[in-house]
Amino acid sequence: SQQGEEDPQALSIQEGENATMNCSYKTSINNLQWYRQNSGRGLVHLILIRSNEREKHSGRLRVTLDTSKKSSSLLITASRAADTASYFCATDRGETSGSRLTFGEGTQLTVNP
Amino acid sequence: DAGITQSPRHKVTETGTPVTLRCHQTENHRYMYWYRQDPGHGLRLIHYSYGVKDTDKGEVSDGYSVSRSKTEDFLLTLESATSSQTSVYFCASGPFFESGYTFGSGTRLTVV
Numbered sequence: 001s002q003q004g005e006e007d008p009q010a011l012s013i014q015e016g017e018n019a020t021m022n023c024s025y026k027t028s029i030n031n032l033q034w035y036r037q038n039s040g041r042g043l044v045h046l047i048l049i050r051s052n053e054r055e056k057h058s059g060r061l062r063v064t065l066d067t068s069k070k071s072s073s074l075l076i077t078a079s080r081a082a083d084t085a086s087y088f089c090a091t092d093r094g095e096t097s098g099s100r101l102t103f104g105e106g107t108q109l110t111v112n113p
Numbered sequence: 114d115a116g117i118t119q120s121p122r123h124k125v126t127e128t129g130t131p132v133t134l135r136c137h138q139t140e141n142h143r144y145m146y147w148y149r150q151d152p153g154h155g156l157r158l159i160h161y162s163y164g165v166k167d168t169d170k171g172e173v174s175d176g177y178s179v180s181r182s183k184t185e186d187f188l189l190t191l192e193s194a195t196s197s198q199t200s201v202y203f204c205a206s207g208p209f210f211e212s213g214y215t216f217g218s219g220t221r222l223t224v225v
Contacts, residue, residue, distance in 0.1 A: 031211055035214075035216075040219075042217050042218045042219055043203070044216070045213030048213055050211070094211075099144055100161060100171070101214065104155055106155055
């Protein structure tokens with residue numbers, strides 16, 4: 001079963017607008033990560049937020065984490081056509097044998113020029 | 114995708130045949146992973162490795178085996194391919210605990 005669930009499943013916006021994607025998960029976590037996947041390509045790591053952090057920024061990305069609600073959001077500001085991709089959240093429960101990420105099904109973001 | 118290469122990129126095979134997918138990383142990462150990606154299921158973990166010859170099962174390991182004889186190589190074997198194993202397979206690696214993964218470009222496998 002999937003640990004993370006993204007919302008919405010698909011999002012279409014105009015260039016320059018902000019895009020917000022949400023992720024909910026079920027169990028306690030050590031950290032939560034966001035990845036981007038362009039069509040036909042592998043996933044690219046965007047940002048990692050630890051369970052004791054509430055907000056993190058990286059360039060045009062802003063990630064929040066609410067462990068009490070078991071949810072996270074990814075905000076992309078001033079979107080560009082090149083941001084068109086699928087975005088996945090992934091949770092790491094911090095197993096004793098090491099890191100194992102559990103992925104959600106992703107949000108398909110389309111940024112129209 | 115720099116640092117991880119998967120081979121082959123595409124493969125068509127017949128039901129019942131064994132298939133081996135290869136993953137090679139040049140990042141000297143300790144952890145390596147095999148995922149499959151299917152519509153409606155996202156990415157699901159098949160097997161992972163936390164060191165040379167140290168491997169463990171993920172959530173969808175039935176019908177798959179792995180081997181890691183060197184830090185840089187992680188092999189995934191479908192012992193007897195079935196149509197349900199038609200999927201896109203991704204290899205990933207990570208250097209240490211609490212780090213982002215580096216993904217390969219994927220292998221598209223079709224079992225006919």
